[in-house]
Amino acid sequence: MQIKTRNKFLTRFAFLVLMHFIFKTGDYSFEHVFDLSFRGNLFTLFFFTYWLLVWYLAEYINKKFLVQDFHSAHKQKRTSYLLFLFHAVFAFLVAFSFNVSYRIGDLHLFDNDWQGIPLLNPELTVSLFGFYLMVFAFDIYVNSIVKKKEGELQLEKLKQENIMAKYLNLKSQIEPHFLFNSLSVLSSLIYTNVDLASDFILKLSKILRYVIERNDRLLVPLEDEMAFVNDYLFLMNTRFEAGIVFQNNIESSLISKSIIAPISIQLLIENAIKHNKFNEDEPLCIQIDNDTDYLIVRNNLNLLKNGQDSTKKGLDNLSKRFSYLTNKTMKVEMTDTEFVVYLPILSSEKYESANF
Numbered sequence: 599m600q601i602k603t604r605n606k607f608l609t610r611f612a613f614l615v616l617m618h619f620i621f622k623t624g625d626y627s628f629e630h631v632f633d634l635s636f637r638g639n640l641f642t643l644f645f646f647t648y649w650l651l652v653w654y655l656a657e658y659i660n661k662k663f664l665v666q667d668f669h670s671a672h673k674q675k676r677t678s679y680l681l682f683l684f685h686a687v688f689a690f691l692v693a694f695s696f697n698v699s700y701r702i703g704d705l706h707l708f709d710n711d712w713q714g715i716p717l718l719n720p721e722l723t724v725s726l727f728g729f730y731l732m733v734f735a736f737d738i739y740v741n742s743i744v745k746k747k748e749g750e751l752q753l754e755k756l757k758q759e760n761i762m763a764k765y766l767n768l769k770s771q772i773e774p775h776f777l778f779n780s781l782s783v784l785s786s787l788i789y790t791n792v793d794l795a796s797d798f799i800l801k802l803s804k805i806l807r808y809v810i811e812r813n814d815r816l817l818v819p820l821e822d823e824m825a826f827v828n829d830y831l832f833l834m835n836t837r838f839e840a841g842i843v844f845q846n847n848i849e850s851s852l853i854s855k856s857i858i859a860p861i862s863i864q865l866l867i868e869n870a871i872k873h874n875k876f877n878e879d880e881p882l883c884i885q886i887d888n889d890t891d892y893l894i895v896r897n898n899l900n901l902l903k904n905g906q907d908s909t910k911k912g913l914d915n916l917s918k919r920f921s922y923l924t925n926k927t928m929k930v931e932m933t934d935t936e937f938v939v940y941l942p943i944l945s946s947e948k949y950e951s952a953n954f
Contacts (some may be wrong), residue, residue: 606739609652609740610650611646611650613649613727613733613736614645614646614649617649617729617733618642618645618646618730621645621725621729621808622638622641624725628641637704637707637708640703640707641700643682644699644700644703648696648699649733651732652692652733653737656685656688656733656734656737657737659684659688660681680768685734686731687729688730689727689731689734690723690727691732692726692730693722693723693724693725693726693727693729693730694718694723694726696726697718697719697722697723697726698717700722701715701717702721736884752922755922756816756919756922759915759917759918759919759922760816760919779837780798780802780833780837781799783833783836783837784798784799784802785834794836798832798833799831799838801832801833802833804826804829805829805830805833806824808822808826808829808861809861812826812860812861815860816859816923817857817858817859817860817923817944818857818858818859818860819856819857819858819946820848820852820853820856820857820858820931821853821854823858823860823861823862823863823864824848824853824863826861826864827863827864830864830867830868831844831867834867834871838871838876839878840878840881841876841878841881841882842871842876842881842882842884843882843883843884844867844884844885845883845884845885845886846886847859847885847886847887847888848886848887848888848893849888852888852943855945855946856943856944856945856946857945857946858893858922858941858944859916859923861917862888862916862919862941863893863895863941865912865916866895866939867884867895867897868909869912869913870882870884870897870937873899873901873902874898874899874900874901874902875900875901875902876900880900882897882900883897883898884896884897885897888943890943891926891942891943892926892929892940892941892943893940893941893942893943894938894939894940894941894944895938895939895941896936896938896939897936897937898935898936898938899932899933899934899935899936899937913930913939916928917930920941920942923942923944924942924944926942927942928940928941928942
């Protein structure tokens with residue numbers, strides 16, 4: 599971070615050096631560009647201090663404008679127009695204030711004659727106005743390059759995270775013990791309940807298809823994810839019967855217009871099944887709710903005393919994936935009786951170009 603800040607400062611300083619020479623060349627009140635008189639040095643110091651402060655102030659304003667979490671391209675376009683309009687007005691005020699400050703300093707410190715030059719001083723003000731817009735355009739150009747490189751690095755990092763996610767998810771669904779347990783349940787159903795066995799095979803095939811087809815995508819519709827979760831729970835309920843109680847309280851309107859990282863909710867349910875003991879008398883209760891910003895997945899806690907310790911790799915990986923997709927962070931809370939995970943709600947309007 600320090601290197602990045604230093605490089606940004608040096609880039610801006612080099613740009614100001616160039617513009618400073620241009621202004622001194624055009625101002626015939628200086629003997630030459632490298633005028634080392636007290637007046638020349640004071641102008642140089644004032645020029646660099648003033649414009650660096652303006653530059654960092656403009657950057658701060660940009661961040662305040664652009665930090666908002668927009669939900670549509672229309673709002674982004676409207677805000678871009680407002681931002682440009684603001685900078686145009688701000689540029690005039692900055693140019694005029696620099697002109698007036700320069701004039702006052704010259705009159706009181708060096709008794710230079712400004713008679714016949716109007717206070718607005720159109721030539722200098724327009725030049726400074728153009729200078730500000732050049733600074734603004736230069737800053738946007740440099741930031742776009744930096745953001746592009748950062749985006750490429752983040753995308754590469756996300757690809758690596760997705761490779762690990764694929765491994766974890768495929769492992770959780772297709773690893774031998776999962777298939778063995780599923781096939782064991784299926785073998786007993788064939789002789790006792792043919793209709794249920796048929797449904798079991800159908801749900802198992804849909805689960806495997808979903809994992810294979812959807813797991814290579816960044817985002818999937820929440821509606822598809824919940825269908826996958828229901829298929830998975832069908833298998834778990836067939837195996838554990840009344841030992842697992844699931845309640846879906848997500849608003850139906852939210853399900854139809856939201857998207858999510860694939861196999862994220864199922865991962866949380868699987869973790870709950872893996873790390874807790876439960877039976878029909880003391881079932882594992884899993885509940886999904888939502889508020890304005892989050893899907894809330896919670897389950898009661900009755901941890902296995904001699905069970906395998908959680909490495910939390912799945913949760914860490916899921917958190918990193920959401921950190922790339924949204925500014926909202928995934929939150930985890932744990933009490934003596936409950937484990938709760940908050941998954942950020944992603945709007946399909948915001949991610950119109952998402953690959954699903």
